[in-house]
Amino acid sequence: MxxxxxxxxxxxxxxxxxxxPPLDIFRIDLTLGHAILFGQPWTLGLGPFVAGEASALEAAWNLVWRFFLPVFGGAAVFLLIAWRWGRLYxxxxxxxxxxxxxxxxxxxxxxxxxxxxxxxxxxxxxxxxxxxxxxxxxxxxxxxxxxxxxxxxxxxxxxxxxxxxxxxxxxxxxxxxxxxxxxxxxxxxxxxxxxxxxxxxxxRYGCAVGLFQSLVWMANKRAMVVGFDRSRAAECASCNAACDNACPMRLKPRTIKRHMLACTQCAQCLTACETVQANNPAGSLLQWVDGDCALDVSDHDFGRKPEVPADCFTRIDKTAEGPRIVVQE
Known part of the structure; x- marks a missing residue:
């Protein structure tokens, strides 16, 4: 599950x-004045330059691969994941x-x-x-x-x-x-x-890590998002807003993406809907969608009604294992 x-x-x-920290996988030791990474000291490599044993070019290279590359490279990968899948972290x-x-x-x-x-x-x-x-x-x-x-x-x-x-x-x-x-x-x-x-x-409002993920995710209208099958909205009448009640961030999963800025992709709402609709042959009304199918959530705003594929929900395998696109015969 x-x-x-x-x-x-x-x-x-x-x-x-x-x-x-105790396993020395990663920590910043203030008593030593440098980081520890996988049991090894991780410094900026500027000691030889300060001692006059290395050139400015060598010092600059150390800064690039010991600080800028891991920090900005890691941040780029992190934000790329957020761009595509949202706040998965x-x-x-x-x-x-x-x-x-x-x-x-x-x-x-x-x-x-x-x-x-x-x-x-x-x-x-x-x-x-x-x-x-x-x-x-x-x-x-x-x-x-x-x-x-x-x-x-x-x-x-x-x-x-x-x-x-x-x-x-x-x-x-x-x-x-x-x-x-x-x-x-x-x-x-x-x-x-x-x-x-x-x-x-x-x-929702105070975590910089979460906020940057949300802003990057919002910029991609085709990113993975919780989608609501509007064609079957009448089937929601008897569930007492189970998806809303399940959301730990207190969001409303059936609304537009702009109102779900802080969504963490925890899928609690999906699980709640799947539980309520367990005996419904048509399956859950909430699914993870992406690509053009995500436009109905991300671009359905300020009077816009984007054209989306008609089979966004029928082509999703309705299992509890997550979003998996299946090939239509």
Whole structure:
């Protein structure tokens, strides 16, 4: 299933996020004054030039391949992926978004809403028809999760800047240095406020990584996007907006692309629609579409009604494994 695969990719990347510094996969050691990459020191290579042992040309070349090429080359690949497929990093890898979804679920179990700012609770039943049960006695567990995730984030970020053995060793001995204690205390407090009250709001409006992906994605009208089969809109009448309720970013998946700027391609809405329409031979009303088929979402705006292929939904294999174009006989 799609969501099972997404769980594994997010779990794996969260583990990489936590373990990269202690395994010396990547970190920036402020005590050494340079980065560590796969166990090896990664510097700008300017030492020989400063010591008068290398020419200016050699120093410039070191800057190009040690800084500009990896930084700008990596950014170009990252944004190219966003241009074609949207915020896949956010929905399928980002460790912050993993926390957002985890706390959303705990909030739902506790108060029937994924966020403190929701005006009304979610429907009494899930997309599969099972009753939605809430229990306010779960508040301590929810609060513990918020503070726990915040502490983990604060400590992990510190290990990207200081030797992990020192950080974890001091914490194990309950004897962090003054600066370490201040960093962890302040960061934990800020993350606690954010995770408790502004999780998806930060993803929508405050995350520069997510914003740049969204802007690049919006520039490509033929990029992959959640499409809605308008010809079968009447079949949505009985589902109680299951796709809207499933979206962790609190978006409305059946609207135009401009209103889905912050979509993370998590496919929760697709899964909800597939669940509701499980007994419908025509399948889900929501699908990932791209190319000319995406124009109905991205260019259907300000009075424009673009011409799109008539078989955008009939030529998509309706399985839970994701978008796969099949050849028509």
């Amino acid at each position: 799609r969501q099972d695969k997404r769980f594994l990719t997010r779990l794996g990347f969260f583990a990489l996020f936590v373990l990269a 956010c929905g399928w890898l980002c460790p912050h978004f993993s926390v957002v979804e985890s706390i959303n679920r705990l909030m739902e179990r506790t108060i029937g809403k994924p966020s403190l700012w929701e005006r009304k609770p979610l429907p009494a039943r899930h997309a599969d028809g099972n009753p939605r049960r809430t229990n306010r006695r779960l508040w301590p567990l929810t609060a513990l999760a918020v503070v726990g995730f915040s502490l983990v984030w604060a400590v992990v970020l510190l290990t990207y800047l200081l030797p992990p053995a020192t950080v974890y060793g001091n914490l194990a001995a309950l004897d962090p240095s003054r600066n370490q204690a201040i960093f962890i205390g302040v960061a934990t407090t800020l993350f606690t406020i954010e995770f408790a009250a502004a999780r998806h709001l930060f993803c």
